[in-house]
Amino acid sequence: MTAFSLETEQIAWCATLRELADRRLRPLAEKGEPGRVNRPLVAALGELGLIARLFEAGSLDLCLLRESLARHCTEAETALALQGLGAHPVAAHGTPEQRDRWLPEVTAGRAVAAFALSEPEAGSDAAALALQAAPDGTGWRLTGEKRWISNAPEADLVTVFARTTPGAGARGVTAFLLPADRPGLTGARLDMLSPHPIGSLLFDGVPVGPADVLGEVDHGFAVALGTLDRFRPSVGAFAVGMAQAALDAALAHTATRTAFGGPLKDLQAVSHQVAEMAVRTEAARLLVYAAATAYDAGEPGVRRRAAMAKLLATETAQWVVDTAVQLHGARALRRGHLLEHLYREVRAPRIYEGASEVQRTIIARELYAEAAAAPVPEGSTS
Known part of the structure; x- marks a missing residue:
């Protein structure tokens, strides 16, 4: 198989996923409250085996999963992805005890996970995070705030990144796994443009110990980067799914909507936009x-290619959805219209898990590093 075609089985699986999203998951999503965790939807994702698939699938299958769901139910896609983002550090770096305690609950859809990296003053510059982990006997006390955290404050478990060594930058960060009922841990919902749940987490001397560490002390930033690298291409797949949904809507609308004596599709200005x-x-x-x-193949340059994929896909989806709104006119701005929903949903992926500007920085840095490592051609004067 190449990167440019899918096997028959994969095409059939994508069709099954789209049918499940449309028939089984979208009705549950429509009953949910915007900005709140939709536990019946999460439970259905677990019952269908889709959450477990997150931890078994290769990167391409993960992308196919997210794209297919997003095309028919963005709420289901996002609920699924957030389970993966919050619990992947447990699957990849957790102790046997941590994995046995939480992964069955997460994959079954009984426990909701969160990934707590961003802070009020540490978003794109994640290495600047300031949540303090002060030594306290054999453990630490966490003090500070996390903000813009998906599934907060309703999550049942939180992967949280805190500074265990002051002044050490990325090298002084440790990842911890916390149950939401840990003393001193509270939070609040944030009213955001995006319809999925986002909030803040407040840490008031929250006790953590060696048994809560994910990976190694002071090496938590590698846990964060590994998780982001795992999910970054599939954020692009989510965006592609939304773009395809907007394109589908534009095709249907312009084929049937009449103006100036015929269907919109007969106007070259419209048909060229759709093309x-x-x-x-x-x-x-x-x-x-x-x-x-x-x-999946372990090829070199994966971080650059993943950044390129997320950058192009999220920027493209924003343009495609906006263009579809323009072709629909005022009806697309009415609350409850598919494109009104997509218009609100599509904006956030250009920011989270590395803003577009951060992706460009990653791409340029990787390109220059590759160029510096490449052998100089014989006879070159550079």
Whole structure:
């Protein structure tokens, strides 16, 4: 298999996922309250085996999963992805006790997970995080705040990153796994444009010990980066799914909506816009698939390719959704319309898990590093 075509079984699986999203998951999503964890939806994802698939799938299958769900139910896609983001550090770095305690609950959809990295003054510059882990006997006390945390404050378990060595930058951060009922841990919901749950977490001397550490003390930043690298191409897949949903809506609308004596599709200005939407969506899809395939194959340059995939896909999805709104006119801005929903949903992926500007920084840094490591051609004067 190449990065540019799918096997028959994968195509069939994607069709099954889209049917499940439309028939089984979307009705549950529609009953949920915006900004709150939809536990019946999470439970259904667990019952269908989709959460467990997160921890078994390669990067390409993860992308196919997220893209397929997003095309018909963004709420289901996001609920699924957040389970993976919050619990992947446990699966990858947890002790046997941590894994046995939490992974069955997460995969069954009985426990909701959160990934707590961002802070009020540490978003894109994650190495600047200031949540303090002060030594306290054999353990630590966490004091500070996390903000912009998906599933907070309703999550049952939280992967949290705190500074155990002051002044050490990324080298002084430790990852901890906390149950939400730990004394001193509280939180609040944040009213955001995006419809999925986001909040803050407040740490008032929260006790943690060696049994709560994920990975090694002072090496938590590697846990964070590894998790982000794992999910970054699939954020692009989520964006591609939304772009495809907007394209589908634009095709249906312009084929049936009449204006100036005929269907909109007969207007060259409209048909060319739709063609451009399709080209950009397919280009983003192929770049996502290529990055995911490279990740699965262990090829060099994965971080650069993943950053490229997320950058292009999320920026493309924003443009495609906006163009679809323009083609629909005022009806697309009415509360409850698919495109109104997508318009709110599509904005956040350009920021979270590394803003577009951060992706460009990663791409440039990796390119220069690759160029510096490459052998100089014989006879070159550079």
